[in-house]
Every structure is written in structure tokens, then in C-alpha cells.
Amino acid sequence: MGTHPVEDPLRRLERVLAEDTARLTETRERLADIGDALVQLRARMHHIDLGDDLGVQVLEQEVASPILVRLAGGADQVDNVVMQVDVGAGAEDVNSRSELERAQEGQRQRTLVHPMALEDEVSRLRLSAKREVGQEQRVSDVPGTEFLVLGDEAVVTLERWGDPTSRYLFVRHPALVRSFATWFDAVWAVSPEVSLSVSGPDEAPLVRLLALGLKDETIARTLGVSLRTVRRRIAGLMDEHGVSTRFQLGVALERDGQL
Structure with missing residues (x-):
């Protein structure tokens, strides 16, 4: 039987760290570009009179919930940023309705969880239940607001940036949807898994x-x-x-x- 050369542990550690450093550098550059684009996006969203041109609609949370559930049910993949488990996009009566069932049916779900959403045991247990049926979860404090990417069809975010109790913005403009999706991917790539x-x-x-x-x-x-x-x-x-x-x-x- 042939033998395979054993890589020196220190050399391998050095190589792994070099690869991670290069990946982080590339991601920081991507985040800077996407961040500039999102500054413009945010400014536009605060001028709701331009909503029709941008495919942006403002809805109260209770009105948005059934629409959100319907759109989420038809998407092959849902990417979500959750600031708090029991408020806003993390609440059971909003995007979490039928979330477990959708995961069991094969929908890919990726959730970026803000560290403050992991501070209490109830929130961790709810996140754990979702992960057990296939939801992928990572932790990051980079995103400053909640948003939900529903495939390539729409994005749901908050009217007041970072306030999970505010009204929702439904975004359907393809370029804006892609901006959010790209931002999510960039943060996801460098975020560790949630420890529950x-x-x-x-x-x-x-x-x-x-x-x-x-x-x-x-x-x-x-x-x-x-x-x-x-x-x-x-x-x-x-x-x-x-x-x-x-x-x-x-x-x-x-x-x-x-x-």
C-alpha cells in the first residue's frame, strides 16, 4: 500500500489561516461595494412617493403577514436576517408561520441570527427546533436591519431601518432584490454556525x-x-x-x- 505524505501541522495551520485571511479580505471588499449600494437603496426607500417606480410597497405587519406567508410558501429558497426571535421578522405570527412545514417539505432556509437573539433560552429552543428540520443558521452582527429574501421574487424589510416593530417594505424591483441577496451571501460566507x-x-x-x-x-x-x-x-x-x-x-x- 502506498503512503501519503503527512502535512506538518504548523504548515497546515499557516495555510488554513492564509486562505481564511484571503477570503475575509475579498468579502470585506464585496461588503464595502454592497454597503455603498445599500446606502442609496435605503435613501430611496425613505422616499415612499417613488415606491411605484421602485416596486416598493409599505404594509402594516398584520396586513403583511398573510402575504409574506404566501410568498414564502412558493419560494425554493428563503434567506432571512433575524434580530429578535419574538419580534418583527422572527415572530411566530409573521415569517415563522408554517416555517417548519416548509423546511420539512424541502425548502432551503438560511437564517442569519443577530447575537442578541440568542440571549434567552426560549429563543434558542425555537431556533433549535427549526434547525432540527433542516434550517441552516449562522450568527452575525453585521446586518443592521432585518430582511427576508424570497427567492428572486421579492425582499421584505423594515420601513425604519433596524426597528423590528416598524411597518414592512415589500420590494419587488429585480435590481434591489439582487442587492439584498448578494449582501446576504457575502455576510453568510464568513459567519460561523449558531451554537445552540x-x-x-x-x-x-x-x-x-x-x-x-x-x-x-x-x-x-x-x-x-x-x-x-x-x-x-x-x-x-x-x-x-x-x-x-x-x-x-x-x-x-x-x-x-x-x-
Whole structure:
């Protein structure tokens, strides 16, 4: 039997970090371009008299709910940004209605969850139930408002940017829909999976963020936990792997195939 050359753990770690750095740099450039476009988009949305030309319609949440459910039911893929689980786009009587059933029927659902939506146990349990039926979930504090991309047909966002209690904006203009979809993809590409473990923390997202060289404060904000919790979990990993420095921890994680 032939043997395959074993890559030195330190070399592999260096290569992985270089690849992640290049990917993050590219994504930051994409986000800057998309951010400029969204500034213009936001300005236009605040001039509702242009709504007809832009394919933008303003609706109260109770009026929007059945329309939203109908549109979501017909989409092959739904991408969602949730700031709070029980308010706005995360509420059970809005986009979550029939959400579990749609996932079970094969609809692809990707949800970017803001860290503040992970602060209470009830919200984590609801997100966990959705993930169990196939919903993909990642955590990010980059998007400053909620929005829902319904395939290539429409986007639903908020009239008042970042306020989940405000009225909804239905956007159907193809260029604007694509702008939101591209923005979502860019953020999704660099966001870690949501950690929802109840019995014990899933350390995979923490390990991934450590490998990216992020500061403890950034890791805590991204995972939606306290700085003390992050440092306690890192110390636990170091004890588990029998190392005394974070550099040694990285080598040990690489050796064990966790990076």
C-alpha cells in the first residue's frame, strides 16, 4: 500500500489561516461595494412617493403577514436576517408561520441570527427546533436591519431601518432584490454556525473563530455570550488538550482534525 505524505501541522495551520485571511479580505471588499449600494437603496426607500417606480410597497405587519406567508410558501429558497426571535421578522405570527412545514417539505432556509437573539433560552429552543428540520443558521452582527429574501421574487424589510416593530417594505424591483441577496451571501460566507447546545456548548464555532485570529471580545459578541464565558471555554479546551498556551492549543486542534 502506498503512503501519503503527512502535512506538518504548523504548515497546515499557516495555510488554513492564509486562505481564511484571503477570503475575509475579498468579502470585506464585496461588503464595502454592497454597503455603498445599500446606502442609496435605503435613501430611496425613505422616499415612499417613488415606491411605484421602485416596486416598493409599505404594509402594516398584520396586513403583511398573510402575504409574506404566501410568498414564502412558493419560494425554493428563503434567506432571512433575524434580530429578535419574538419580534418583527422572527415572530411566530409573521415569517415563522408554517416555517417548519416548509423546511420539512424541502425548502432551503438560511437564517442569519443577530447575537442578541440568542440571549434567552426560549429563543434558542425555537431556533433549535427549526434547525432540527433542516434550517441552516449562522450568527452575525453585521446586518443592521432585518430582511427576508424570497427567492428572486421579492425582499421584505423594515420601513425604519433596524426597528423590528416598524411597518414592512415589500420590494419587488429585480435590481434591489439582487442587492439584498448578494449582501446576504457575502455576510453568510464568513459567519460561523449558531451554537445552540443546551447540555454543553458546541465548541466548533469557537474553534473556528479562534483559528481566524479574532479577539476574545469579537468572539464573545459573535457567539452572543459573555467575555468571561469565552475565556472560560478557551481555558477548558486548553485543559482538555493538555496545553498551556493558545499557540499550543491551535497545534493540538490541528493535530486532532478540528481545524
